[in-house]
Amino acid sequence: MKRIILSMVLVMFSLVSGQANAGLEIVITEGTDSARPIAVVPFKWLGTGAAPYNFTEVVSSDLIRSGRFKPVALHELPSRPSTDAEIENYSEWARLGVEAVLVGSVAEFAAGRYEVSYQLIDPLRGQITGGLSEYIKDEGLVSEQDHILDGRTSVVLDSQFRQYAHRISDVVYEALTGERGAFLTRIAYVFVEHGTRLPYQLMVSDYDGENARVLLRSPEPLMSPAWSPDGSKLAYVSFENKTAEIFIQDIYTTEREKLTSFPRINGSPAWSPDGKKMAMVLSKDGAPNVYVMDLASRRLKQITDHWRIDTEPKWTPDGKSLVFTSERGGLPQVYRVDLDSARIRRTTFNGDSNLGGIVTPDGKGLVMVNRDSGYYHIARQDFPTGNFQQLTQTTLDESPSIAPNGSMIIYSTMHNNQQVLALVSMDGRFQARLPSKAGDVKAPAWSPFL
Numbered sequence: 001m002k003r004i005i006l007s008m009v010l011v012m013f014s015l016v017s018g019q020a021n022a023g024l025e026i027v028i029t030e031g032t033d034s035a036r037p038i039a040v041v042p043f044k045w046l047g048t049g050a051a052p053y054n055f056t057e058v059v060s061s062d063l064i065r066s067g068r069f070k071p072v073a074l075h076e077l078p079s080r081p082s083t084d085a086e087i088e089n090y091s092e093w094a095r096l097g098v099e100a101v102l103v104g105s106v107a108e109f110a111a112g113r114y115e116v117s118y119q120l121i122d123p124l125r126g127q128i129t130g131g132l133s134e135y136i137k138d139e140g141l142v143s144e145q146d147h148i149l150d151g152r153t154s155v156v157l158d159s160q161f162r163q164y165a166h167r168i169s170d171v172v173y174e175a176l177t178g179e180r181g182a183f184l185t186r187i188a189y190v191f192v193e194h195g196t197r198l199p200y201q202l203m204v205s206d207y208d209g210e211n212a213r214v215l216l217r218s219p220e221p222l223m224s225p226a227w228s229p230d231g232s233k234l235a236y237v238s239f240e241n242k243t244a245e246i247f248i249q250d251i252y253t254t255e256r257e258k259l260t261s262f263p264r265i266n267g268s269p270a271w272s273p274d275g276k277k278m279a280m281v282l283s284k285d286g287a288p289n290v291y292v293m294d295l296a297s298r299r300l301k302q303i304t305d306h307w308r309i310d311t312e313p314k315w316t317p318d319g320k321s322l323v324f325t326s327e328r329g330g331l332p333q334v335y336r337v338d339l340d341s342a343r344i345r346r347t348t349f350n351g352d353s354n355l356g357g358i359v360t361p362d363g364k365g366l367v368m369v370n371r372d373s374g375y376y377h378i379a380r381q382d383f384p385t386g387n388f389q390q391l392t393q394t395t396l397d398e399s400p401s402i403a404p405n406g407s408m409i410i411y412s413t414m415h416n417n418q419q420v421l422a423l424v425s426m427d428g429r430f431q432a433r434l435p436s437k438a439g440d441v442k443a444p445a446w447s448p449f450l
Contacts, residue, residue: 034429034430035064035067035068035069035070035430036068036069036070036099036176037069037070037071037072037096037097037098037099038063038069038070038071038072038098038099038100038101038102038172038176039071039072039077039093039096039098039100039101039102040056040059040060040063040071040072040102041056041077041080041081041082041101041102041103041104042054042056042074042080043055043056043082043103043104043105043106043116043118044080044082044104044105044106045105045106045107046105046106046107046108047106047107047108051106052106052114052158052161053106053158053161053162053165055104055106055116055161055164055165055168058162058165058166058169059102059165059168059169059172061208062165062166062169062173062181062183062208063169063172063173065208065408065423065432066173066181066183066407066408066425066430067407067408067423067425067429067430067432068173068176068177068407068425068430069173069176072096072098076096078092078093078096079092081103082103082104082105083103083105083117083119084103084119084121084126084145084147084148084151086103087101087103087121087123087126090123090124090126090127090147091123091127093121093123093126093127094123094124094127096123098123099122099124099176100120100121100122100123100149100172100175100176101120101121101123102118102119102120102121102168102172103118103119103121104116104117104118104119104168105117105118109155112157112158112159113155113156113157113158114155114156114157114158114161115153115154115155115156116153116154116155116156116164117151117152117153118151118152118168119148119150119151120148120149120150120151120171120172120175120176121147121148121149122147122148122149123147125146125147126147149175149176150171150172150175152171162206162210162211163184166183166184166206167183167184169181169183170182170183170184179405179406179407180404180405180449181405182207182403182404182405182407182408182446182449183207184207184449184450185206185207185403185404185446185447185448185449185450186204186205186206186207186231186446186447186450187204187205187206187207187209187401187410187421187444187445187446187447188202188203188204188225188227188234188443188444188445188447189203189205189225189421189441189442189443189444189445190202190203190221190222190223190225190441190442190443191203191439191440191441192439192440192441192442193438193439194439194440197219198217198218198219199219199439200217200218200219200220200221200222201214201216201217201218201222202214202215202216202217202218202222202225202234202236202249203215203441204234204251207403207446207447209434215234215249215251215254216238216249216254216256218238218239218240219240220238220239220240220241220242221238221239222236222237222238222239222240222442222443223236223237223238223239223267223442223443224236224237224267224268224269224443225443225445226269226270226271226445227271227445227446227447227448228248228271228275229271229272229273229274229275229448230275230448231251231447231448231449231450232250232251232252233248233249233250233251234248234249234251234445235247235248235249235259235269235270235271235278236249236269236443237266237267237268237269241261243261243266244264244265244266244267245258245259245260245261245266246258246259246260246261246266246267246269246278246280247259259278259293260280260282260293262282262283262284263283263284264282264283264284265281265282265283265288266280266281266282267280267281267282267288267311268280268281268311268312268313270313270314270315270322271315272292272315272319273315273317273318273319274319275295276294276295276296277292277293277294277295278292278293278295279291279292279293279303279313279314279315279322280292280293280313281310281311281312281313282300285302286307287306287307287308287309287310288309288310288311289302289303289304289305289306289310290302290303290304290310290311290313290322290324290337291303292322292339303322303337303339303342304324304326304337304344306326306328308326308327308328309325309326309327309332310324310325310326310327310328311324311325311326312324312325312355312356312357314357314358314359315359316336316359316363317359317361317362317363318363320338320339320340321336321337321338321339322336322337322339323335323336323337323347323357323358323359323366324336324337324357325354325355325356325357329346331352331353332353332354332355332371333346333347333348333349333353333354333355334346334347334348334354334355334357334366334368335347347366347381348366348368348370348381349386350370350372350379350381350388351370351371351372351373351379352371352372352373352374353370353371354368354369354370354371354379355368355369355371356368356369356398356399356400358400358401358402360380360402360406360426361402361404361405361406362406363383364382364383365380365381365382365383366380366381366383367379367380367400367402367409368380368381368400369397369398369399369400370390372390375395375396376395376396376397376398377390377391377392377393377394377395377397378390378391378392378397378400378409378411378424379391380426380428389427389428390428391409391424391426391427391428392411392413392422392424392428392431394413394414394422395414396413396414397411397412397413397422398411398412398413399411399412399442399443399444401444401445401446402426402446403446404446404447404448404449405449406426407425407426408423408424408425408426409423409424409425409426410422410423410444410446411423411424411444412441412442412444413433415433418440419440419441419442420433420434420441421433421434421441421444422434
């Protein structure tokens with residue numbers, strides 16, 4: 001607890017571990033047995049020589065990492081069609097128990113440009129209807145291949161193959177769950193490469209750790225990256241000038257500006273949902289308290305005023321409230337403040353303490369770090385019932401950040417005496433670990449939809 005309180009005084013807790021020079025390697029630890037089976041057929045290359053890209057591998061990996069789906073092993077596929085028309089027997093696919101079959105093809109369109117086509121097929125519906133259903137509409141008799149859940153054709157640059165593969169995953173995920181996929185999102189984190197001149201690196205990568213790039217290197221700690229609502233900027237805390245300061249940096253141009261440099265603590269930046277305000281923690285007037293800054297005018301408004309530590313503010317999706325961690329009751333707990341009425345109420349009561357609270361994108365729950373019997377776990381609490389669920393079984397979890405569709409949580413934990421990133425589904429049934437090959441990572445932050 002002493003370590004946690006000290007981190008709060010410095011504004012943010014130690015955050016998650018990652019890898020700068022190589023992609024984060026995702027290791028599934030729990031949950032694949034309960035996932036829904038799906039068939040992802042290797043896309044057919046309609047050209048000569050080797051296929052230019054393995055779309056199937058990326059899509060399969062995305063669906064596995066979502067915790068919702070388990071692709072059938074390739075050797076178990078009854079055939080390898082590239083279109084619905086090439087499926088001769090829907091029954092043999094239905095017998096696999098899969099709820100959908102993804103097929104596709106890739107053909108050269110022009111130099112450096114390729115035509116990618118795919119279809120998502122419901123084999124059970126195809127088996128029942130024979131692939132064709134007829135029904136009456138006001139306009140008259142029409143025919144529809146209603147067993148094809150989705151199908152698209154696009155011309156894609158070869159430099160955009162991976163991005164388009166994630167897009168296919170998003171389409172499949174939404175078609176089968178009714179929820180928007182989050183595979184085209186990114187994560188930000190701080191990589192610590194010990195023993196180097198500039199050990200602290202602010203990183204941005206695809207959600208799966210690929211395409212990682214360095215935004216900033218520093219000899220002093222970097223903390224608390226937070227995405228702007230449009231995904232174009234990061235706010236973060238830097239100690240590079242030997243004191244805590246809040247910066248905003250454009251992730252595309254890398255241009256940055258210093259937002260605050262008040263005496264003592266400047267920390268825990270959090271963008272409002274409309275991008276016009278920034279919540280933060282300042283101790284310029286005494287104890288650490290929560291403030292909100294209007295970004296256009298730089299005008300500050302103090303939100304909390306307590307002699308104990310108030311830290312880690314996060315906005316509710318409607319922008320009308322903040323949740324924050326406070327020691328005002330003794331041990332850290334998560335509180336909620338209404339920004340219009342200034343009314344503050346405690347929202348967490350389970351275990352010894354709770355901290356690092358973040359409201360789910362639908363506003364119906366709170367994800368937090370729960371301390372119980374000396375162990376720190378990721379937990380979820382529903383609104384307004386208060387139903388509580390511990391999601392992880394590891395013992396030193398920190399810094400949760402939620403995917404924009406609310407399906408997964410990324411957080412920091414310890415593995416083999418190293419800080420690593422980990423994933424857990426919102427229901428706790430699926431877990432994965434993203435170990436880094438060298439160094440530590442801190443402060444995971446999941447981007448908005450891009």
